[in-house]
Amino acid sequence: MSLLEVADLKVAFHTSDGVVQAVRGLSFTIDRGQTLAIVGESGSGKTVSTQAILGLTPEADISGRALFEGVDLLQLDEEQLRRIRGSQVSVVFQDPLTSLHPLYKVGWQIEELIRVHQPAVSRKAARARAVELLGLVGIPQPGRRVDDYPHQFSGGMRQRAMIAMALALNPRLIVADEPTTALDATVQAQVLELIAKVQREFEIALIMITHDLGVVAGIADEVLVMYAGLPVERADRRTLYYRPHHPYTKGLLESIPGSTGTRGGRLKPIPGSPPSLIALPAGCAFHPRCPYAMPVCVAERPPLSTVTGDRGHASACWLPHEAVGLSAEAEAVRLQAKGS
Structure with missing residues (x-):
């Protein structure tokens, strides 16, 4: 058992403008x-x-x-979920400055997390554990x-403190939600290396959420690409990078930057913008931005x-699956020849 x-997870929000279909079957x-890395643009779910x-x-x-x-987490009440969050499943959020309370010392916040879930642990033992954890993540x-406050830590140090909190109760799963977005390239690499290190050492399952495939190049076992609330491709890292x-x-x-798809050092952006999750296009949601869209893409949503x-390796696209590894141009030529 996994x-x-x-x-088939579906998440919707009712707003004054209509129903936002944030996740449509994951x-x-x-x-x-x-x-597991979950990748996609902002708003993909x-x-x-x-x-x-x-x-x-x-x-x-x-x-x-x-x-x-x-245990089905979606069937638990708030109290039952509270016992699981932090102890068995931890989250490292994108902005540690807003995740850490500015009026309390970093160590105290780690101590409180430990004592809330483990009331029998003394204040002295919780403090010793907080010091141990901060040392473990390289502070x-x-x-x-x-005894420092969050504002006395740099951005990278605050993120390390958040990782220390995530590890405090030896969780089985960590969800890292864009943990390096606000960091410069050097600190970003250090934080990613740290996450991968502690994940290997403690055999923790890790869900890495990001919009940048380059971030997960060295740490993901499997990559799930999402678009407009749906998974559009799933594969192991090597397959996804070399045979998308x-x-x-x-x-x-x-x-x-620096990928084989760039020409002359210039980036090749995806044209257009993601669709509104209130008024989604028919068929494949990506077809308005796809240069290889066909009539079937407009009429039917690919499974x-x-x-x-x-x-x-799975893909939600009407392009022939046996042509994987070919360029998109070659696939389009293949389709045209097949239809003539």
């Missing part, structure tokens, strides 16, 4: 010690899907199933910095189906 098994599994699983979207209409060690002089099938995935890869010859 550590976490999500099946399924995935993650095992102990595995790293990456963050809201994990927040819904953990009960952090109280105003949403949620359906589907999210089995964590056999120098942890015995002194444990969906045009949206190829577009994301070509937007990475997420297995790419020929690779059971672990």
Whole structure:
């Protein structure tokens, strides 16, 4: 049995303008010690899907199933979820400055997390654990910095403190939600290396949420690409990077500086903008931005189906799956020849 098994997750919000279909049918599994990267543009449903699983979207209409060690998280009440959050499942949010309370010392916040979930632990033991954790994530002089306030930490140090909090109760799963977006390139690499290190050492399952495929190049076992609330491609890291099938995935890869899809050092952006989740286009939601769109793309939504010859690789695209590995231009030529 997988550590976490999500099946047909749907999340919707009722607004004055209409129903926002944030997630429209997401399924995935993650095992102990595995790293799953969920990738996509802003508004694709990456963050809201994990927040819904953990009960952090109280105003949403949620359906589907999210089995964590056999227990459906979507059926638990707030008190039951509170016992799981922080102890068995931890979250590292995008902006640690807003996640850490500015009026309390960093060490005190780690201590409180420990004592809330483990009341039998003394204040002295909790403080010792906080110092140990800050040292574990590479904060120098942890015995002194444990008494500092969040504003006395740099951005990278605050993110390290958040990782320390995530590790405090030896969780089985960590959700890292855009943990490096606000950091410069050097600190970003250090934080990613730290996350990968602690994940390997403690055999923790990791869900990495990001909009940048370059961020997960060195740490993901499997990558799930989302667009407009739906998964559009799923594969192991190497397959996705070297043999992508969906045009949206190829577009994301070509937007990475230095990728093989860039020409003359210039980035190749995806044209257009993501669709409104209130008024989604018919058929494939990506077809207004796709240079290879066909009439069937407008009429019908493609299912997420297995790419020929690779059971672990699935794509939601009407382009022929047996042509994976060819350029998009070659696939278009193949379709034209087939139709003539």
